Amino acid sequence: MxxxxxxxxxxxxxxxxxxxxxxxxxxxxxxxxxxxxxxxxxxxxxxxxxxxxxxIPGLSSIAVDDAAGSMSIGSLASHRALERSPLIRERAPLLAEVESQVANIRVRNAGTIGGNLCFAEPHSDPATLFVAWDAHFTLASAGGSRTVAAADFFTGLLETAREPDELLTGIDLPLLPSGAGSSYQRFKTHERPAAAAAATLWVEDGRIRDARLVAGSVGIGPERLPATEEMIKGQEPDATLFARAAELAAASVFIEEEGFESAEYKRHLIGVLMKRALAQAAERAAS
Amino acid sequence: MTTTTRMTETGTITIDATVNGRPVHATIAAQTTLLDFVREELGLRGAKRSCDVQVCGACTMLLDGTPVSSCCTLAWEAQGKAITTIEGLSAHGSLDPIQQAFVDTGAVQCGFCTSGMVLTAKSLLADNPSPSRDDITAYMSGNLCRCTGYWRIIDAIQLAGERMRDKDGGS
Incomplete structure (x- = not known):
């Protein structure tokens, strides 16, 4: 009660x-x-x-600003609205794909994207994706508003950079240019994912110019993997490189001991999922 | 400080909605869940309390046709909306095609999950009249059954979809 x-x-x-x-x-x-x-x-x-x-009016809009190369999403948009939005399906299909797998149909109908992010549950699918996608969040209060990178927003277990009198009002998602690709992979046997990996690759002249690699669900929040990112930058995207990168990701990721799965198993999953995420991101970057 | 709210000073909220097509006007405590409102105040016991944390789907109701976990929905959120419970599907004395298909395929065992399963299937078939087995599995994945192994539930939803399409096409 x-x-x-x-x-x-x-x-x-x-x-x-x-x-x-x-x-x-x-x-x-x-x-x-x-x-x-x-x-x-x-x-x-x-x-x-x-x-x-x-x-509060205006907090559930979904719009694209082609001049800025970004999509803006209101924090009150439900998971279901993001999953079904024709604009998101066309311009950011990975987000629609990830949103379609959040929790269950009832949670997706009621739950908002802003609530999910502000709760900062470490198993959040969109949180991990948004860090890999370099999304930015707008926080507003009576005193004004500011923008925070997704990577800086998640500060700890169930903790964010949001001040007590601030509201998360919107999400700014860069539209990936041609030559860039992103992927989100996860594995779950229970309600929440046991492990997740997200990768965004920017490929130029056959080489990886930039990479954002993020492990999710296994730590206290989305975790960027800078050593693995550095390893693949400047390299040609291929299966051998991705296998080595996945090994490093698995070895270096922080694992929080909790839930149903052992730390060793979650570490293994990060390797498997990161390899898949890299391969799919590279494939999408090439298409 | 002055605030904007629908709540009265005594902590109550009035709600006007329809339940299975019938208008309902009630004054309830703000913290009343939709499940408690419908089961305890209206006496409709078809929706079940099971996990109580919106994982299992046994308390599923439709709000304007959309499935929600009534255990974790505040009743006043249904203001101005059409609430559908399992009792509303056979209100005219005959079973809904989905209920009939559950009977015909043997998709009911202990029955505790059934009202939630049927209502979720109702929303699925309204959205997608001819779902594949994969579509059904994905949509229904948040409704847990500990008896049937799901196979016959999927059969039932496919059969109901076929019968509803035949009826629509034949009329």
Whole structure:
């Protein structure tokens, strides 16, 4: 059973931010509720004030800015909306593919992309993908707004760079140019993935110009693998290179001991999944 | 501070919605879940409480045709919406084609997951009238059954889809 709370329904970001500042630790932002209500029901957290931000207009839009080469996604867009958006399917199909596999159909209907990211659960599929995709997040408060790179947003287990009076209002996703490709691979036997790997490769004149490689679900949040990135930069994308890179990724990734699977097994999975992610990203970069 | 909210000073919210086509007006505590509202206040017990953390699907209801976990949905979120529970599928005295297909293929064993399975299948077939087995598996993956092994549930949904298409095409 849920304990009683006071519901607030602000109609602007400024109003919501002022409420957050006023109620401090007694308040939580409420949108889809898919993570929050579960924790409240299990008595793991209690908030006397829920601030329902769904009345704030304009936070669920999905649009492409071709001049800027990016897609903007409102934080209140549901997983299901991202999965089905014709614009995302056409211009960022990997995001639609990943979103179509988040949790289950009911969670995707209710849960918002912003809530997923702000909760910073280490098994989040979009969090891992967005770090590999170099997405940027807009955080807004009554005092103004700022932009944070996805890689800097996730600061620890269930922790983010969002200040208590800030709202995540939007996601800015760069549209990959031709010659670039991205992939997300995961393995799961239970509700949440046991391990995930995301890779984005920028290939120029037959060589990897830049790479962003990220391990997900095995640590305290999405983890970039800089040593592995350096290893493949300047190289020709091929299976031998990717096998060596996957080995290094598996050896160097931080593993948090939790869940159903052993650390050794999760390390093994990162190697397998990173090899697949690299191969698919390279294939997409070439197409 | 002044705030905007639908909640009254006593912590209640009024909700106007339809349940299986019937208008419902109620005043409820803000923290009431849709599952508790429908089971305890309205007395419709077809939706089951099982995992209570939106993993199993036994409490599935449709809100404007869309499946939700009623155990983790606040009832007032259904304001202005059409709530469909399993009781609404046979409201006119005959089984829905999906229910009939579950009976005909033997897709029901203990029955605890069945109302959620049928409602999720209803939403799937409304969206995709001729799903492949893979489509069904993907869409239904959040509805757990610990008896059947799923095979006959997939058979039932395919059969229901065929019968519904035949009926639409033949009319």
């Amino acid at each position: 849920l304990s009683a709370f006071t519901l607030h329904q602000p109609v602007s970001v400024t109003e919501a931010s002022e409420m957050l500042r006023h109620y401090g630790d007694d308040a939580a932002i409420y949108a889809g509720g898919t993570e929050l209500l579960v924790l409240m029901k299990e008595r793991l957290v209690h908030f006397a004030h829920l601030i329902d931000i769904k009345q």
